[in-house]
Amino acid sequence: MEFLLLAVLILFLVYILNNLFKKAHDNTKDVVINKIKLNEKLVPQHPKLKILQLSDLHLENISISPTDLYEMLKDEPIDLIALTGDFLDRKRTIPKLAPYLETLNKLNPKHGIYAVLGNHDYFLRPKYQQKLIEILEQYNCKVLINQHDVIYVNGKPVNIIGIDDFKTKRSDINASYKGIVSGTKLVLTHDPNIVLHMKDYHFDYLLSGHFHGGQICYPKAYHLVKMGKLARMNITKGLHLQDGKPYYINEGLGQTGVNIRVGSRPEITLHELPLRPKKAAI
Secondary structure, three states: OHHHHHHHHHHHHHHHHHHHHHHHHHHHHOOEEEEEEOOHHHOOOOOEEEEEEEOOOOOOOOOOOHHHHHHHHOOOOOOEEEEEOOOOOOHHHHHHHHHHHHHHHHOOOOOOEEEEOOOHHHHOOHHHHHHHHHHHHHOOEEEOOOEEEEEEEOOEEEEEEEOOOOOOOOOOHHHHHOOOOOOEEEEEOOOHHHHHHOOOOOOOEEEEOOOHHHOEOOOOOHHHHHHOHHHHOOOOOEEEEEOOEEEEEOOOOOOOOOOOOEOOOOEEEEEEEEOOOOOOOO
16 A cells, blocks of 8 residues: 555656656747847937847757747848857757758848857867858858957948857957957857956947856756856846946857756847947947
8 A cells, every 4th residue: 555655656746747847848949039229328310230149059959940930030120140159069960050040041131140159169079160160151150259340331330249258268358359440349259257357348239148047047047156257146147237338148049958948938139239430439
């Protein structure tokens, strides 16, 4: 009799855990599209750059197909696509990236696609890191590794500044800003902790990812405390200011470890960035 009661209890616990796991997995399909408009009072009447940001695809654990992604975004006007790192961490996953890049090209961003690498991308051996970069470039992504590029939007210069991953100590802010021109400065990077080291570097907006919004937050994402000072300050997602400069932490589209989310959702962000006049500070 006792054995039977124990067996029933175990089966009940397995049933509960299975349902909880299923719900947590279903959360990975519940994508939120957040639209962020920066303070227009800073530069009234100036043109705006419409940016699609995707971060942390983690293609080993992603529940959103390229077709799903296209259907979510096909009606959105997009000037520029920003990919802020952590595409994958295993060589066998590299071929899985191409269909997503094909989808992004179908969205016809007016000013192209820009990408930076994240800490997981550096899990790959150097030859496979190069293969990852080659595939990104094959599909019209400009990969910025401590570099910048300049685009012109309605005649106004916009610096796209790519700072390499801070967590793996590959960031070189000086190199990223070298030769910068006057105008709007948009920084793309993976680990947002870099903002704590950019007091003397101007930017109008910085886009990042890395934290996944905690991914598993029950009741809080205590595991993030090892991921830098921002996490210890409970700054793990959304729009924030550092030294008066705005930056955004995207919750990511994929997952690491187990393909589940608790207390967080996969995120796509659409940002509207007002452009500064050419005389803006360097």
